[in-house]
Amino acid sequence: MKSSIIFCFFAAFGGWVFGYDIGYISGCLIMPDFIQHMGEQDPTTGEWILSSQRQSIITSLLSAGTFFGALLQSFTSDRLGRRGSIIFWSTLFSVGIIIQVASFGLAQITVGRFVAGLGVGALSAIVPLYVGEAAPKKLRGALLVLYQVQIASGLFLAYIVDLGTHHLKSSASWRIPVGLQLVWGAFLIVGGLLLPESPRLLLGRGDEKGALKAIARLNDCEVDDALTRDVIKDLEEAIREENEGGKAGWLECFSTRSMMWKRTLNGCMIQFLQQLNGQNFYYYYGPVFFESADVPLSAYSIQAILGGISLATVIPAMWTIEHLGRRKSLLFGAAIQAACALIAGLVGHYYTDVAGVTDSMVKTGGNVLIAFAVIHVSMYSLFWGPTPWVILGETYPLRVRPKAIALAAAVNWLWNFLLSYFSPLIADDIGPLILLIFFGCLIFAFVYVFFMLPETRGVRYKLLSLPTKKNAPSPTNLTYVPCRLPSKKSMSSTDPKYPHGSLIAGNLHPITRLSTLLKEKVENQLSCLLPLRFLARLMRGSLRMNTWKMRLRLRLGLGEKRKPGKRVLCKSTWRV
Known part of the structure; x- marks a missing residue:
């Protein structure tokens, strides 16, 4: 470091x-x-x-x-x-x-x-x-x-x-x-x-050995260290997706x-x-x-x-x-x-x-x-x-x-x-x-x-490389209002999608963004967008937090009927 x-x-x-x-x-x-x-x-x-x-x-x-x-x-x-x-x-x-x-x-x-x-x-x-x-x-x-x-x-x-x-x-x-x-x-x-040369540039040229050495120098670790391998894997995936076009x-x-x-x-x-x-x-x-x-x-x-x-x-x-x-x-x-x-x-x-x-x-x-x-x-x-x-x-x-x-x-x-x-x-x-x-x-x-202007704090390179969706909500769409996403402290650094709880508005599909609301309570979340009409329906008669979460899960299609003794999520391992 x-x-x-x-x-x-x-x-x-x-x-x-x-x-x-x-x-x-x-x-x-x-x-x-x-x-x-x-x-x-x-x-x-x-x-x-x-x-x-x-x-x-x-x-x-x-x-x-x-x-x-x-x-x-x-x-x-x-x-x-x-x-x-x-x-x-x-x-x-x-x-x-x-x-x-x-x-x-x-x-x-x-x-x-x-x-x-x-x-x-x-x-x-x-x-x-x-x-x-x-x-x-x-x-x-x-x-x-x-x-x-x-x-x-x-x-x-x-x-x-x-x-x-x-x-x-x-x-x-x-x-x-x-x-x-x-x-x-x-x-x-x-x-x-x-x-050292940029590891992303070296890997983009096919020089994996040079990229490993550069990452090791930049992170004060050995070439065969787990951290080096994790970084190189992340870079390879991002570069592969970027170069498809x-x-x-x-x-x-x-x-x-x-x-x-x-x-x-x-x-x-x-x-x-x-x-x-x-x-x-x-x-x-x-x-x-x-x-x-x-x-x-x-x-x-x-x-x-x-x-x-x-x-x-x-x-x-x-x-x-x-x-x-x-x-x-x-x-x-x-x-x-x-x-x-x-x-x-x-x-x-x-x-x-x-x-x-x-x-x-x-x-x-x-x-x-x-x-x-x-x-x-x-x-x-x-x-x-x-x-x-x-x-x-x-x-x-x-x-x-x-x-x-x-x-x-x-x-x-x-x-x-x-x-x-x-x-x-x-x-x-x-x-x-x-x-x-x-x-x-x-x-x-x-x-x-x-x-x-969207927020870019803490976004991984993989997310930066995703195309912007034409139908995604953005700060320019006045039919949407700010809501909150999981905070940086509340999310694990190993989370596969959102390592620091911060997204580029307009880069991901709204359902993907809304699904992150299942992670934490509303008051511990940072920045997302919800339709005004949905907010009105969501909050009407739903003042209790558990009811709020259940309505949101059903809206996203992520929940199933509750079975005796437990609740099952069909597309997420996050607990409510």
């Missing part, structure tokens, strides 16, 4: 690279030497300025590279393997950093950021892919959160480095933060050499026959909504924004505070994502962040951005902006930062997983590019009111998750 954590930590270090990259550039945008090298001279005043247009180009070119990198990694993930892909893209990332360190103008640094972005985007898709396949299922959610922990760690370090170097008068003020990324690239390359193409991600398009849509939508949370606006342009709002603290200090808060709040996400589940995490996060964006946008506008405001009003407005920016970013780190990546690692069957994750990651980076390019231009025109745009996006995110 310790080995799994260590190996997944190495793989998730790609998140550190991304976090550091978006963190250091925000501070560089207001460094005098950086402005002199990358900006232009005002012909009237003779001062060097970095226009909003140039800020957009410098910042967004990384995201443009990540968009293409996320798509291209799907080819290398299959051909080079997960491990080989990590090494390849980490090397390309390092090449981009070298170009940036040697930059003396706008063209060089934008090319360097684009090349580095190819590596960052590819790693952003490979990491959840690798961790989702290599981690034991009971640790899968927590280890997938490691990616966001690494992002927050890299972000915080970038802010600290900017805070320590911004006072330097030479180009070292920004070349040092850029050059440090070579260390992260080297760490990823060395770590990639030590990682032959090799998957890109169009299968949008298949209506298997209803895979629903999973692809959900994966892309949560990545789209993650980018429109508003947190990246603070990450990319926080110093410029806070400086223009005339807040009482220095822009670098505020960014360091935001980075520290992000790191402190993402660590508990390893617990909350398993105990709250994926859906509730996203719902809580969207609601709280929407409130923060609304308050910060209105107060920031009317207290700092309109004519006639007094110094005391500006100070009050600045303090409110800082306070709600901290809450906004902390809720993102706790909920919306890690959860979409966890869902990506748990949603798709092996046959389409690299392509589906590539599409979702590409959507993430496409909107990251659009946000980083247009945000400074919009903020120049409307100031803090830009936060109201994010407020609207967060309200939409809440509604979408509530009605469209």
